[in-house]
Amino acid sequence: xxxxxxxxxxxxxxxxxxxxxxxxxxxxxxxxxxxxxxxxxxxxxxxxxxxxxxxxxxxxxxxxxxxxxxxxxxxxxxxxxxxxxxxxxxxxxxxxxxxxxxxxxxxxxxxxxxxxxxxxxxxxxxxxxxxxxxxxxxxxxxxxxxxxxxxxxxxxxxxxxxxxxxxxxxxxxxxxxxxxxxxxxxxxxxxxxxxxxxxxxxxxxxxxxxxxxxxxxxxxxxxxxxxxxxxxxxxxxxxxxxxxxxxxxxxxxxxxxxxxxxxxxxxxxxxxxxxxxxxxxxxxxxxxxxxxxxxxxxxxxxxxxxxxxxxxxxxxxxxxxxxxxxxxxxxxxxxxxxxxxxxxxxxxxxxxxxxxxxxxxxxxxxxxxxxxxxxxxxxxxxxxxxxxxxxxxxxx
Numbered sequence: 217x218x219x220x221x222x223x224x225x226x227x228x229x230x231x232x233x234x235x236x237x238x239x240x241x242x243x244x245x246x247x248x249x250x251x252x253x254x255x256x257x258x259x260x261x262x263x264x265x266x267x268x269x270x271x272x273x274x275x276x277x278x279x280x281x282x283x284x285x286x287x288x289x290x291x292x293x294x295x296x297x298x299x300x301x302x303x304x305x306x307x308x309x310x311x312x313x314x315x316x317x318x319x320x321x322x323x324x325x326x327x328x329x330x331x332x333x334x335x336x337x338x339x340x341x342x343x344x345x346x347x348x349x350x351x352x353x354x355x356x357x358x359x360x361x362x363x364x365x366x367x368x369x370x371x372x373x374x375x376x377x378x379x380x381x382x383x384x385x386x387x388x389x390x391x392x393x394x395x396x397x398x399x400x401x402x403x404x405x406x407x408x409x410x411x412x413x414x415x416x417x418x419x420x421x422x423x424x425x426x427x428x429x430x431x432x433x434x435x436x437x438x439x440x441x442x443x444x445x446x447x448x449x450x451x452x453x454x455x456x457x458x459x460x461x462x463x464x465x466x467x468x469x470x471x472x473x474x475x476x477x478x479x480x481x482x483x484x485x486x487x488x489x490x491x492x493x494x495x496x497x498x499x500x501x502x503x504x505x506x507x508x509x510x511x512x513x514x515x516x517x518x519x520x521x522x523x524x525x526x527x528x529x530x531x532x533x534x535x536x537x538x539x540x541x542x543x544x545x546x547x548x549x550x551x552x553x554x555x556x557x558x559x560x561x562x563x564x565x566x567x568x569x570x571x572x573x574x575x576x577x578x579x580x581x582x583x584x585x586x587x588x589x590x591x592x593x594x595x596x597x598x599x600x601x602x603x604x605x606x607x608x609x610x611x612x
Contacts, residue, residue: 226330232384233323238361243374251309261316266564268320276325277553278411285333286398292325293389300382328556332549335541336399347534414550426595427540432559433592434529436566437585452576453515463519470523474530487535494532495593501525502586509579
C-alpha cells in the first residue's frame, strides 16, 4: 500500500507547481487592461515567480535534510497555497507581483523534495521509472496549461486562472497534511556553513556538474519549443487551435509514453546504453528539425522531428537525474536543490532568448534547440567516458 500511495501523492503535489506559471500566460492582456499597467509588468509576474522558485530551490533541500521531508513539504505547500490565494484576491499589480514571488517560493518545495523522497524510498530501476513518471507529469501539465488558461480566461477572466491553481493548492495541501509519510531515516541539524560547503563540494565535482547539467539543457531545449509552439503552429503554419493542440499532443505523448515506460526499457538495456541512445535520438531530432526548417518548414515534419527529440529526452532525463542524486547520497536534498535551482535559471534564460529572438521562422527555435542539445551531448559523453574508465579501472 505504501508504494501505491507515494506516487499518487507525489503526482498530486506536483500539479500546482507545474501549471502555476504557464496557465497564467494567456491572461496577460487582461492584466494590462484591468490594472492599467504595462505589458512589461504583466510579464514580470513570470520572472518574479522564477526568482521565488530559484531562492526556494536553494533552501528547501537543506531544510528537508535537517527537519525531514514531511514538515518541509507541508510548510512549503502552505506557502504555495497562501501565494496562490493572494493572486486571486490581488487588488493591485504590486500585490499580484508579491503574491507571485511567494507562490514561486512555495512551488519550489514539491519540485525539489518530491524527487528527494523518491530517492529515499526507491533505488535503481524503480527510482528511474518514478523520476521519469514525475518528469512526464511535470512536462505534460506545463505543455497543456496555456491551452487550459486560454479557455479559463475567456470564461472567468484572469482571476479564474489563478483561482483554479489556488483550489488545487488547497486540495493538495489537505492530502499532504493527512497522508504524506516521512521518508528520511536520519535527520541532521541545520548548519548553513556546512550547507554552503556542500554546495561548493557539488559545484567542484565534475561528475555531478556534467550529470545534472545535461538533463537541464535538454529540458530547457524542450520548453523552448513548447513555449513557442502556439505561435509557430497557429501563426506560421496557419493551423486552427484544435489542429495546433493535436500536434502538441502528439509531441507531448511521445515524451510521456517513453517517460512512463522508462523503467521497463531499463530492464532490456543498461543505463549507460539508455544515456547514449537518448542523447543520440535527441541530437538527431534537433538536427533534423533544423534541416526541415531550412529546406521546407513543413508542419508534419516539424512535429515528427521534435517528437524524435522528445523520445530521446525522455529516455535520457530520468537515468541522468537519478545518477546525479547517487553521486552524493548523504546530501540528496542539497543536491536536488542545486539541480532544480540551476534548471530554473537555465529554463528562464533559454525561454527568454527564444521569446526575444523568435520571429515566426522555425529555424530560430531549431537552432537554439540544436545548440543546447549539442552541449548536453558533450557533457553527457564526458560523464559517460569518465564512468567507463572508472568501471574498467575497478575491474582490473
